Amino acid sequence: MTSHQPWGISVVILGHEDIGASVDAAVIDSPSANPRALPEEYPPVGAEVDAVVQQLRRYSSPAWARLSLRGQDLExxxxxxxxxxxxxxxxxxxxxxxxxxxxxxxxxxxxxxxxxxxxxxxxxxxxxxxxxxxxxxxxx
Known part of the structure; x- marks a missing residue:
């Protein structure tokens, strides 16, 4: 996790630093049961977590990966x-x-x-x- 944003999290995929990546708040499990995780529910900046590639787009350089942190998506x-x-x-x-x-x-x-x-x-x-x-x- 590199930074928190109002819409979610900016991240780096280890071993694929040349690809841009992010996690939308709607695909982070929310302990408070909100449809979108609240900023205080985001993993901390600097944390390393497991994620699933939700989308990979290469319309223009660099390629961009949207990731999911939802437990159900990991399964x-x-x-x-x-x-x-x-x-x-x-x-x-x-x-x-x-x-x-x-x-x-x-x-x-x-x-x-x-x-x-x-x-x-x-x-x-x-x-x-x-x-x-x-x-x-x-x-x-």
Missing amino acids: CFRWGCDFCGTPTVLSPGGDGVTLDVRSADGPGSTAVVAHRECLAVRLHAQSLERARIRSVGRSL
Whole structure:
């Protein structure tokens, strides 16, 4: 934790100092049961804590990571599918995948989150990627 802000916390990811990172107050567990952690509930500046990468964006340099400190996210991370809108599990063994979308025209990229099936059924019927999407990252 490098500094407290009105919206959350600025952080550094150890070993990835070239990536900007932050934690929004809405993804910090609040002992007072508020939907957003209160500033006094933030981990102290200088603390090292476990976190889950919620989003990674590379629209422009440097890349930016949004992290979650919620205990439930550390156990099983869910994010809304960009195709159907319902949550998909992105933790190991989950039903979700993320795609890094880049242009051949220049720098920058974005990420798309999807259920494996939501993505697979949108690919051309003859695409070999349908089968790969259904199995990528899974143990054989």
